[in-house]
Amino acid sequence: MPELRRDPILGRWIIISTERGKRPTDFIVETNSVKGGFCPLCPGNENTTPPEVLSYGREAGPANSPGWSLRVVPNKYPALVIEGELDKEGDGIYDKMNGIGAHEVIVESPNHEDAFSSQSPDKLRQIFWAFRDRIIDLSRDSRFRYVMVFKNYGRAAGASLEHSHSQLVALPILPRMIVSELEGSLSYYRYKERCIFCDVIRQELKQQVRMVCENEHFISIAPFAPRSPFEMWIVPRRHSSSFVALGEESFHDLAMIFSESMRRLNACIPNVPYNFVLHTAPLRSQPLDHFHWHFEIMPKLTSIAGFEWGSGFYINPIPPEDAARFLREVQI
Numbered sequence: 001m002p003e004l005r006r007d008p009i010l011g012r013w014i015i016i017s018t019e020r021g022k023r024p025t026d027f028i029v030e031t032n033s034v035k036g037g038f039c040p041l042c043p044g045n046e047n048t049t050p051p052e053v054l055s056y057g058r059e060a061g062p063a064n065s066p067g068w069s070l071r072v073v074p075n076k077y078p079a080l081v082i083e084g085e086l087d088k089e090g091d092g093i094y095d096k097m098n099g100i101g102a103h104e105v106i107v108e109s110p111n112h113e114d115a116f117s118s119q120s121p122d123k124l125r126q127i128f129w130a131f132r133d134r135i136i137d138l139s140r141d142s143r144f145r146y147v148m149v150f151k152n153y154g155r156a157a158g159a160s161l162e163h164s165h166s167q168l169v170a171l172p173i174l175p176r177m178i179v180s181e182l183e184g185s186l187s188y189y190r191y192k193e194r195c196i197f198c199d200v201i202r203q204e205l206k207q208q209v210r211m212v213c214e215n216e217h218f219i220s221i222a223p224f225a226p227r228s229p230f231e232m233w234i235v236p237r238r239h240s241s242s243f244v245a246l247g248e249e250s251f252h253d254l255a256m257i258f259s260e261s262m263r264r265l266n267a268c269i270p271n272v273p274y275n276f277v278l279h280t281a282p283l284r285s286q287p288l289d290h291f292h293w294h295f296e297i298m299p300k301l302t303s304i305a306g307f308e309w310g311s312g313f314y315i316n317p318i319p320p321e322d323a324a325r326f327l328r329e330v331q332i
């Protein structure tokens with residue numbers, strides 16, 4: 001019997017439809033490669049990208065030369081542009097503004113073949129540290145209100161370059177999804193005077209049915225109302241609304257839990273395409289009692305078709321309780 005489930009933060013409904021009793025092996029990733037050939041992100045090709053805004057690991061030599069272990073460059077084909085004023089304009093009932101923003105590519109490694117899911121914890125820690133560095137730097141620009149950090153892996157998930165990279169977009173307005181999470185968590189807080197995410201953590205630790213893995217500072221869960229099979233959320237155990245407030249000592253645990261979650265996912269569905277996003281408080285906001293930063297990892301295994309698009313309901317063929325069990329039990 002299909003089941004309707006409501007996400008407790010967003011109020012978004014999803015449909016768990018298990019009629020065909022899916023297992024991980026039912027999701028075969030046929031072709032996941034993106035175009036090969038010349039790679040602008042490989043060492044030696046630094047002059048083919050816009051000048052870097054951050055690099056780690058280069059001990060000698062000028063900027064934009066080889067020797068780096070991680071490099072951040074503006075996107076050559078940005079969705080938003082950094083130069084200009086943020087002019088807001090009304091046209092009758094319509095509002096518009098200039099497409100001001102920053103769009104950057106985090107080149108995670110000089111090695112073209114490296115995959116995020118098999119990177120060492122030290123490397124992952126460096127990547128997360130780069131996210132932090134860039135968010136802090138971009139938060140100094142008062143035109144920006146939010147930095148969306150995300151990764152697309154595999155053609156089906158929107159990646160257009162094979163070389164392992166993640167991206168960020170600094171935005172002059174708060175994305176709708178963040179507004180919804182802020183509003184949903186605030187209305188829960190007003191009612192219960194507790195953070196909904198902290199309550200989710202408590203319940204998941206107690207019930208132990210949607211847990212994927214855990215360590216001292218983080219838990220990884222299959223959320224109660226997942227949009228996609230094998231969706232996972234990585235949530236810090238200690239309440240904090242902002243990713244950039246995370247202490248340096250916790251980055252190791254973040255890298256470890258991300259690494260384990262991704263290795264488990266890959267062991268269930270080899271070479272699975274996926275997206276992940278960071279949800280954190282708006283730039284320059286005071287610590288919020290009701291909001292709790294987290295990563296959401298969304299494997300790309302089902303397509304968004306007319307029904308989902310028109311209704312906003314996602315149909316998920318695997319209950320998260322089953323997905324979490326597959327993820328926990330798989331050999332890694």
Ligand SMILES: [Zn+2]
Nearest residue numbers: 039042112163
């Ligand atoms: Zn490359």
Ligand SMILES: [Zn+2]
Nearest residue numbers: 195198239292
């Ligand atoms: Zn919390």
Ligand SMILES: [Zn+2]
Nearest residue numbers: 181279294296
């Ligand atoms: Zn979220």
